[in-house]
Amino acid sequence: MTIHSLYIYDRHCICVYYQDWHRTRRPKPAVEGGILPAVSQAVSPSTHANGNSSVYSGYGSPRNTLSSSSGVVVAVNEMHGAQAPSTPLLQSPPSPMTAPTTSTGLAFDEEAKLVYGVILSLRNMVKKLSGRDEQFVNYRTSAYKLHVYETVSGYKFVMLSDPGAESMRFILRQIYVGPFLEYVVRNPLVQMDSREHGIDNEYFRASIDRLVRGLSVFP
Template sequence: MTIYNLYIFDRNGTCLYYEEWNRRKQSGISQDEEFKLMYGMIFSIKSFISRMSPVDFKDGFLNFCTSAYKLHFYETPSGLKFIANTSLNVDSLKEILQHIYSAIYIEHVVKNPLCQLGKPIDSVIFKSIIDGYIRGLPIFAVE
């Protein structure tokens, strides 16, 4: 089991934070293009699911699997989007992504007067805490 990468987007599609750990294959496009592609895909999937779902569901889109990886998604009420890619055998990361938002993002970005909301996160403390948290998870392993 492993975590490949983590994206944090604001409600306007700006990638505020990106980190990768065990990603073996690169996308072959610029990082900005990758961010646009990821945000556009999430936007489209959410739209598709909300229109095509035969039942009303409160949690919305949480994850999807391909033959190579599993994408996990968590959206806050304010529109922040947390996306993690993992190996296929990883269970839902909903609680982990919620923890990253409430205990790490809120505490070290929102409450930090030096961090500008809506701008990419350049806080060394935030990056260090995220890295330590992810590496400390039981699902984190180098493949």
């Protein structure tokens, strides 16, 4: 089985986080102003994808996290005159000359709107046809399977996988109760619901990557 990508939408229907693993056709970078800063370097507008960490307002800084045991903010000395440590997760995407993937021809901001539009339409259809007790959890095409997990606070976790994959709702819930609560909700330095920034915290992204890569369904 293959896990392709992960989207997180807030209660305002805005994509606040994106990450992918096995996409053979990547979206084009979003247009300027099309997505929030710090959603993902891989799909940020070209003016924000040049490795300049300042556009992320320090969200990738080591001080912007919590101790998993005490819940206290872990602050470290800022590195004056030096760049933040480079990690594979936060490096700029490879150039088109070296990238092994091709483009979908669709800008990421348009793709994110289409994904959310499909979820909203199918959810409304399920409620009208089956009643309010029914929930839309996934759908499958010949090319992929879309899985949805919605929290009480209105956040939607969306994962695209192989069409033959089993339900990924338990994985999406693990992401919510684990990395999301620890590095986003309980982090006082992350402005929730601000409509100004995504949630591309370096520790949050690295934690999701470890969780997904450690799954038995991940090749």
